[in-house]
Amino acid sequence: MKIKGKTVFGGKVEGEAMVQQENFSFFGDVNRETGIINVGTNAGKSFKDKIFIFPKGKGSTLAPYVAINCVENGVAPKAILCQKADGVIALVGVMAKIPIVDEFEQDIMKTVKTGDYIKVDADQGVIEIVGK
Amino acid sequence: MKLTNEEKKMLDGGYGSGTAMAMEMVVKWGEVYGAEKLVDVTHTHTSTGEPVEWLKKISEGAKARTYSTIHPFPFDLKRWEKMGVKKEYVEKQMAYYNQCFPYYKKLGLINVYTCCPYMVGNIPFYKSYTNFFGSEAVLLVNSLFGSRNPRVGGPAPLLSAITGKAPYCDLLVEENRYGEVIFEPDPSLKPETLNNADLGAFGYYVGYVAQERVVVINNLARTLDFESFKYFTAPMATSGSVALCHIVGITQDAPTLQAALGKRTNVEKVVVGKKEIKEMWKKLNTTDSDDVDLVALGCPNLSIPELKELAEQLEGKKVKEGKKLWLGMGDDMLNMATRMGLIEPIEKAGATILTGICNGPLTPWDKLEDKPKVVATDSVKGAHYINAGSGMAVKVRFGSTKDCVDSVITGKYVDTGRWLS
Known part of the structure; x- marks a missing residue:
């Protein structure tokens, strides 16, 4: 199944989905050395190499710096999908060069489940759920 | 997005690779908001904490095109020993800052800290x-000075400093600046009698209700000075993410309620009374212990009028053995206050002067040799982030400046406010 969204930052990757039900902040909600999330749905699990999905960004504007640290430490997610990216999340993409797609034609929080295998074409703003 | 020839030249590397990199990010940021053009930015204030490699790349061949200052640090870089910050943590952080400083200098940033x-x-x-x-x-410049400042934060101010640009969107656009929710004090509050801590609790409630909306404060029926303004508004960006607060009759864009609301009608109105302030006061006090180890003042950083009051209150007094009083301010404020003779009575009383520091929110509580059990502060923002940043390991007493200072002189915290009873 293909779902159309809007490109925030381009790139083509594929991987396993990890869905965080809560709004997310890179500053405070994740350990930048391990990629392990501190709070919410995925508390205790790492978002390393996942297609990381959450509703919206929240909290500290230092998030883009933490995202760069995650990339440098090799623990960043492969891509980010969300309902709506704000300026802070946009700069996470731009600075850390993580592909981001938002504003999907269907609610991404309901359509994708943790463990789904997803192909992300952030250049076109399209994702494809290819299997579990 | 439509770019001018000059902006295209920046993007294409005509002013060096750092400027091109910054411009690329400004354009991307604008695209997310659907901005049609960029505008000229005159003043910026940047954070610390950039990854060094990134900072190196973005400073390549670049100079700040704006009047641009730098934020403070989590600890006093000169007096960290007095604060009792662990040496290995300081050494690690200093090694990082020392790598950053040459780039700040190259960019021509003004290190007010x-x-x-x-x-x-x-x-x-x-x-x-x-x-x-x-x-x-962000909240203060948007509201009090009436400049047009975006909500983005983080690296965005540095991008604007290097390019002198920001995308024309968000709070830069007039129609996004009109009030979306109105707050009025209940007359029984007697707003003219509220001290800065009371105003802080008021602002904290406003933030919870407003979240990211543009706030209007109506019928405040009192004047505010710079100090009360900062203690009133900072909490709105702590419990919520308010970036613009019109105070009718006080702030630039709000000579009248109508002016603050523009064309908006049927705007939600919220009355704030004793019940709401009490609720916030209780939330901020995470202990009822009267045994306070440390008082942290200066969030936001102390001003000369505040230092004058502290000098008067501390004149001839002594901070009790085992208690600490930390006063956070910029270096320039310390210089002025020293010339004015305000620092002498403060230091004689045993208070610790700290400069270039974010006193409370960024304090590395878990990196202190002798971690306090109970900290008192007159700052809502400080209280909120001490609770969050210490994982609630450090308990907080929140109250008036006078109650906080008295507690380390008498050795016993007594809340003389009217909200706990």
Whole structure:
């Protein structure tokens, strides 16, 4: 199944989905050395190499710096999908060069489940759920 | 997005690779908001904490094109020993800062190291475009000075400093600046009698209700000075992410309620009374212990009028053995206060002067040799982030400046406010 969204930052990757039900902040909600999330749905699990999905960004504007640290430490997610990216999340993409797609034609929080295998074409703003 | 020839030249590397990199990010940021053009930014205030490699790349061949100041640090870089910060942590952080400093210098950033850069010259004009870091600074310049400042924060101010640009969107656009929720004090509050801590609790409630909306405060029926303004508004960007607060009759864009609301009608109105302030006061006090180990003042950083009051209160007094009083301010404020003779009675009383520090929110509580059990502060923002940043390991007493200071002189915290009973 293909779902159309809007490109925030381009790139083509594929991987396993990890869905965080809560709004997310890179500053405070994740350990930048391990990629392990501190709070919410995925508390205790790492978002390393996942297609990381959450509703919206929240909290500290230092998030883009933490995202760069995650990339440098090799623990960043492969891509980010969300309902709506704000300026802070946009700069996470731009600075850390993580592909981001938002504003999907269907609610991404309901359509994708943790463990789904997803192909992300952030250049076109399209994702494809290819299997579990 | 439509770019001018000059902007295209920046993007294409005509002003070096750092400027091109910054411009690329400004354009991307604008695209997310659907901005049609960029505008000229005059004043910026940048954070610290950039990854060094990134900072190196973006500074390549670049100079700040704006009046641009730098935020403070989590600890006093000169007096960290007095604070009792663990040496290995300081050494690690200093190694990192020492790598950053040459790039700040190269860029021509002004190292004021205070969260209140407007107290030392970073003063935007009405309706100019600015990009300040720090939730309170964003709220203050947008509201009090009436400059047009985006909500983005983080690296965005540095991007604007290097390019002199920001995308025309968000709070830079007039129609996004009108009030979306109105708050009025219940007359029984007697707003004219509220001290700065009371105003802070009021602002904290406003933030919870407003979240990210543009706030209007109506019928405040009192004047505010710079100090009460900062203690009133900073909490709105703590419990919520308010970036613009019109105070009718006080702030630039709000000579009248109508002016603050523009064309908006049927705007939600919320009355704030004793019940709401009590609720916030109780939330901020995470202990009822009267045994306070440390009092942290200066969030946001202390001003001369505040230092005058502290000098008077501390004259001839002594901080009790085993208790600490930390006063956070910018270096320039310390110089002025020293010349004015305000620092002598403060130091004689045994208070610890700290400069270039974010006193409370960024304090590395888990990196202190002798971690306090109970900290008292007159700052809502400080209280909120001490609770969050210490994982609630450090308990907080929140109250008036006078109650906080008295507690380390008498050795016993007594809340003389009217909210706990």
